[in-house]
Amino acid sequence: MRIEQLIKTLKREFYKVNFLQSTLDSVILFLILNTLQIFVQLPLPTALADYKVIAAFSGIFLLLNFFYRSRNYNIEIYENENPELNELLRTAKDNVDKNNTASRALFNEIKEISRNVSSESIIPNNQILGKTLLIGVLSIGVVMTGTIDTELNSETLETLWDEPDEETTENTSEFDYELLDGEEILGDHNELNPEDMDINYDTSPQEDTAQTAPFASQQEVDSLQQFEEDPSFELSKEYLQRIRED
Amino acid sequence: MNIKGRDSDKYKKANKKIAEIKEEISKVIVGQEKIVEQTLIAILSDGNLLLESNPGLGKTKLTETISKVIGLEFSRIQNTPDLMPSDITGTHIINESGDKTEFEFQEGPIFANMVLADEINRATPKTQSALLEAMQEKQVTVGNRTYSLDNPFFLIATQNPLEHEGTYPLPEAQRDRFMMKLELDYPEEQEEQEIVERFTTELEFAADLKQVVSKPSLIKLQEFTRQMPVANDIRNYAVSIVKETRSIEELKYGASPRASINLVIAGKARALMEGRNHVSKNDIDEMVKPILRHRIALSFEAEKKGKNKDEIIEGLIH
Numbered sequence: 001m002r003i004e005q006l007i008k009t010l011k012r013e014f015y016k017v018n019f020l021q022s023t024l025d026s027v028i029l030f031l032i033l034n035t036l037q038i039f040v041q042l043p044l045p046t047a048l049a050d051y052k053v054i055a056a057f058s059g060i061f062l063l064l065n066f067f068y069r070s071r072n073y074n075i076e077i078y079e080n081e082n083p084e085l086n087e088l089l090r091t092a093k094d095n096v097d098k099n100n101t102a103s104r105a106l107f108n109e110i111k112e113i114s115r116n117v118s119s120e121s122i123i124p125n126n127q128i129l130g131k132t133l134l135i136g137v138l139s140i141g142v143v144m145t146g147t148i149d150t151e152l153n154s155e156t157l158e159t160l161w162d163e164p165d166e167e168t169t170e171n172t173s174e175f176d177y178e179l180l181d182g183e184e185i186l187g188d189h190n191e192l193n194p195e196d197m198d199i200n201y202d203t204s205p206q207e208d209t210a211q212t213a214p215f216a217s218q219q220e221v222d223s224l225q226q227f228e229e230d231p232s233f234e235l236s237k238e239y240l241q242r243i244r245e246d
Numbered sequence: 247m248n249i250k251g252r253d254s255d256k257y258k259k260a261n262k263k264i265a266e267i268k269e270e271i272s273k274v275i276v277g278q279e280k281i282v283e284q285t286l287i288a289i290l291s292d293g294n295l296l297l298e299s300n301p302g303l304g305k306t307k308l309t310e311t312i313s314k315v316i317g318l319e320f321s322r323i324q325n326t327p328d329l330m331p332s333d334i335t336g337t338h339i340i341n342e343s344g345d346k347t348e349f350e351f352q353e354g355p356i357f358a359n360m361v362l363a364d365e366i367n368r369a370t371p372k373t374q375s376a377l378l379e380a381m382q383e384k385q386v387t388v389g390n391r392t393y394s395l396d397n398p399f400f401l402i403a404t405q406n407p408l409e410h411e412g413t414y415p416l417p418e419a420q421r422d423r424f425m426m427k428l429e430l431d432y433p434e435e436q437e438e439q440e441i442v443e444r445f446t447t448e449l450e451f452a453a454d455l456k457q458v459v460s461k462p463s464l465i466k467l468q469e470f471t472r473q474m475p476v477a478n479d480i481r482n483y484a485v486s487i488v489k490e491t492r493s494i495e496e497l498k499y500g501a502s503p504r505a506s507i508n509l510v511i512a513g514k515a516r517a518l519m520e521g522r523n524h525v526s527k528n529d530i531d532e533m534v535k536p537i538l539r540h541r542i543a544l545s546f547e548a549e550k551k552g553k554n555k556d557e558i559i560e561g562l563i564h
Contacts, residue, residue: 087477091524095475102473105257106523 006110007093018069021124024131026062030054031138035145085113260470261521264290266458270315273453275308276444277437283519284428284536285312285402289464290471290515293425293508294381294401296366296416296540303430304441305404309362316464317457318359318398325369327412331376334363335386336393351388356380359396359461366403367413374420377401381423398464418499418543425508426533427540467518474514476525484509484530487562491538496548496558501541509537531563538562 033054088110095103264286271282281297285308288295297305306322313320323334336354340347355361356377366374380386384395403424406413421427433441445451459467485506492500513529520529539555548558 087480087526088524090479091475091477094478098473098475100473101256102470102523103475105254106475108254109523 006107007089007096010089015070019066020128021131022062022066022069024128024135025065026058027135028131028138029061030058031135031142033057035138035141085110088113257470257521257523260467260518263459263463263467264519266456267312267315270455270458271308271311273455274311274451275304276441277433278304278308278430281308281428281430282312283516284426284533285309287512287515287519287533288426289316289398289400290467290518291425291508291511292398292400292468292471293511294423295403296421296424296427297402297404297430298407298427299404299430300432301406303432305430306362306364309360309402309404311453311455313360314455315458317460318400318464319396320360320362321355321358322362322364323355325363325365325367325373327368327370327414329369329373331373332388334373334376335380335388338389351391351393353393354386356386357393357395359398360400360402363401363403365406367405367416369414371414371417374414374416377403378420378423381420398461398468421540422502422504424540426512426536428536429539471511471515471518474517474523474525476510476514480513480525480527480530481510483527484513487530487534488538490562491542491559494558496545496553498543498545501538505537505541509533512537534563535559 034051037051037054088106092103092106092110095106267286268279268282275282285295289312297308299305310320310322323329332354334354334356336352336357338349339352341350361380363369363377366377376386380395380399381401384397384399385392386395387393405416432438488501488503488506488509490500491497491505494500509530510525512533513525516529516533517523517525535556538559542555542558544553544555544558
């Protein structure tokens with residue numbers, strides 16, 4: 001390998017490390033913005049709340065961060081981080097036009113050493129580890145938010161958690177449940193004459209009863225229909241339906 | 247194996263050879279690792295060496311041993327006040343064969359790969375100057391003819407400290423031709439005990455020295471040294487150190503650009519010795535003293551204050 005190639009390789013390694021750093025920073029930024037947008041309800045304009053916009057913003061941040069980090073490339077960066085390369089790289093750089101046994105032996109030595117040092121030496125391991133862990137934590141946070149109804153908007157939250165309005169309160173107060181025993185519902189069994197009874201039953205499911213209570217009696221269905229007219233019942237039904245679906 | 251692999255292997259082989267050379271030298275020379283290393287650096291850099299020490303510290307032994315290990319033809323010149331330049335370079339003699347009589351060049355002891363000029367500061371300046379051309383141009387001129395010296399060629403000169411009697415300080419121009427000046431110090435007690443043990447058990451101690459490299463291999467190693475890549479900022483650092491010697495008040499004069507050249511080359515050779523394939527700042531720092539100490543001169547005030555050159559050079563390293 002000619003020394004020009006080696007120097008180019010080292011430069012490429014430098015850019016690789018900086019790109020890695022910038023990428024990690026951007027991912028962290030993306031995850032933070034995304035999480036904040038979900039939980040804190042950032043007062044962002046609707047267009048900015050879109051994850052695509054956050055991703056685009058993170059992309060721009062990546063590029064700017066990368067250019068900022070890579071603005072001061074210098075071969076001495078490797079020398080400082082790798083004392084064993086001290087003077088070797090500068091000597092090679094100053095003798096790049098030489099092509100004799102000694103120069104080639106020097107270039108070979110640098111090549112051998114640089115195999116071991118390459119970009120590893122200029123990677124701030126602690127920073128990378130810290131950032132990776134942060135990304136892990138943020139990612140778990142984002143996954144957790146996926147289990148919560150992300151469609152919960154402010155309107156729904158108000159409906160659920162706000163004080164019930166006056167009308168609802170009134171209706172609820174009038175809504176008294178009274179426990180009835182079997183005779184009150186079905187009549188006195190002594191007065192029951194089986195001969196006068198004409199029992200018809202149909203095994204095919206009725207649409208209304210199947211949806212509300214498939215095995216309920218007609219009387220129960222009738223009483224439920226009374227409840228259906230109540231607004232609180234509607235809300236409760238919807239809530240139960242959602243729980244069932246989940 | 248691909249070409250890239252072969253390049254690395256060549257380097258490893260070079261390092262292995264250098265390590266073997268050191269090991270062979272250690273069979274004779276006890277301790278003095280730094281001096282041995284710096285001597286080899288001078289050889290790898292194709293530079294000349296000035297060794298200074300008190301007598302009896304093994305300067306001659308060291309040079310002789312190195313020449314054997316690296317397979318170079320060795321010759322020794324014992325400098326004395328009455329030594330003539332022609333005693334070093336050689337001279338034309340009359341050769342009579344049959345009816346013919348002609349001048350024939352008789353090579354002097356300088357015609358070798360590794361020449362030890364022992365106690366060079368005992369020779370007169372005129373004789374010392376005879377070595378100048380050989381050191382820099384790797385050739386000698388006798389009469390109106392120039393003779394090339396064999397490659398590789400090294401001159402290792404030894405000198406006693408200048409305070410000793412009967413010495414002639416080397417002229418500045420000649421000192422500058424020496425790549426390095428090494429100062430041998432007395433060995434540690436344990437090392438000295440080992441020296442005594444080694445050289446007193448046999449009538450003539452002759453270690454079983456192996457020739458590790460051949461002349462072509464040595465030249466190849468020198469080529470490797472020159473090829474050693476050096477970063478611009480390290481080269482500039484070496485130059486700035488040398489340049490600074492010219493503006494220090496405590497120095498009468500500073501080092502020449504030749505010092506800058508030698509400092510960088512020595513750094514390269516040291517890197518090769520250390521098994522690296524690039525020059526580090528430490529290589530330059532380690533070589534500053536031997537490269538500069540004979541190229542600078544203390545001012546009168548600095549001498550009066552009791553300062554020495556090495557202290558001032560140390561202040562240049564940052």
